[in-house]
Amino acid sequence: MAKRALITGITGQDGSYLAELLLEKGYEVTGVVRRSSAPNLWRINHLLDRVELRPGDLLDQLSLMRIIQDTRPQELYNLAAMSFVPASWDQPMLTGEYNSLGVTRLLEAIRQVDTKIRVYQASSSEMYGRVREVPQTELTPFYPRSPYGVSKVFGHYITVNYRESYDMFTVSGILFNHESPRRGLEFVTRKISDGVARIKLGLSDHISLGNLDAARDWGFAGDYVRAMWLMLQQDQPEDCVIATGVSHTVRELVQTAFSHVDLDWEKYVRIDQDLLRPAEVDHLIGDCSKANRVLGWKPTVNFKQLIGMMVDADLARLSEGSSPRSSAALDSQN
Numbered sequence: 001m002a003k004r005a006l007i008t009g010i011t012g013q014d015g016s017y018l019a020e021l022l023l024e025k026g027y028e029v030t031g032v033v034r035r036s037s038a039p040n041l042w043r044i045n046h047l048l049d050r051v052e053l054r055p056g057d058l059l060d061q062l063s064l065m066r067i068i069q070d071t072r073p074q075e076l077y078n079l080a081a082m083s084f085v086p087a088s089w090d091q092p093m094l095t096g097e098y099n100s101l102g103v104t105r106l107l108e109a110i111r112q113v114d115t116k117i118r119v120y121q122a123s124s125s126e127m128y129g130r131v132r133e134v135p136q137t138e139l140t141p142f143y144p145r146s147p148y149g150v151s152k153v154f155g156h157y158i159t160v161n162y163r164e165s166y167d168m169f170t171v172s173g174i175l176f177n178h179e180s181p182r183r184g185l186e187f188v189t190r191k192i193s194d195g196v197a198r199i200k201l202g203l204s205d206h207i208s209l210g211n212l213d214a215a216r217d218w219g220f221a222g223d224y225v226r227a228m229w230l231m232l233q234q235d236q237p238e239d240c241v242i243a244t245g246v247s248h249t250v251r252e253l254v255q256t257a258f259s260h261v262d263l264d265w266e267k268y269v270r271i272d273q274d275l276l277r278p279a280e281v282d283h284l285i286g287d288c289s290k291a292n293r294v295l296g297w298k299p300t301v302n303f304k305q306l307i308g309m310m311v312d313a314d315l316a317r318l319s320e321g322s323s324p325r326s327s328a329a330l331d332s333q334n
Helices: 013-024 061-071 092-113 147-166 188-200 221-231 250-260 289-295 303-319
Strands: 004-008 028-033 052-055 075-078 118-124 170-175 207-209 240-242 269-271
Touching: 004 013, 004 061, 013 028, 013 221, 028 061, 052 061, 061 092, 075 092, 092 118, 092 147, 118 147, 118 221, 147 170, 170 221, 188 207, 188 250, 188 303, 207 250, 221 240, 221 289, 240 289, 250 303
Parallel strands: 004 028, 004 075, 028 052, 075 118, 118 170, 170 240, 207 269
Antiparallel strands: none
């Protein structure tokens, strides 16, 4: 019989790539979606005839229990979150409700229904914040610098707690920044790729950005969902850092994107002080040696390829006259 998987946040960037991967492997896939007057299904439109969507919400434990009871998955991937870091300062309590208590509600629902379900929790490199060492490993202490990062630390440790308290197969992937053409327009990588495409096509004359010196470890989301799946196929539950091991500044990202279309970035980029974070995270770079060793996982798309892929996708979209797509902050974009 086909394996059954349940994905919260299936409409997000990661959820869409993960659904594709699981379907390719022969899984029956069910996605949890929040009720909305304007469904945000553009990332999974091509999958709607192959996946089942069920209404549910991390704020409503009863809805989660019902879905788990009805679908009886062997694997559950929790990708739903308030995921846009800047918005977490505007909505810190809601961020905590989803990213902290929401994880707890989900784990408790699983404990009540079936403790044999294997659970993947989406943790984040933002938990490291003011980093204690470079690169960051599974043992690096956390020092989050945003309400988002703080909430993810809670979600991470409650996942560990349920594993150790109830002998459940629960793992957290500490994923560093991972991007794609399916990223929302509010994220800096997609803001840049879309902005570059608009400037190249004569639709805009500048991009406004904040801190160009912030450094991140950027990879391709399609690679990272493969690591999620691999983590649930192991004999023992273990948390892993998923990263490329190479960091780049926002300035390098801008230079790469503009050079891809043969433009001088300095003519088009403006610095906007309003876009600076209240507390910046300056240098994130992950040590993925455990994932290499335990999972046999390595990224296949490098930084230059990723940025080129995103710029090309936005050029094609804008050339065809398609409307830009933007994810809501509450759309499981990790």
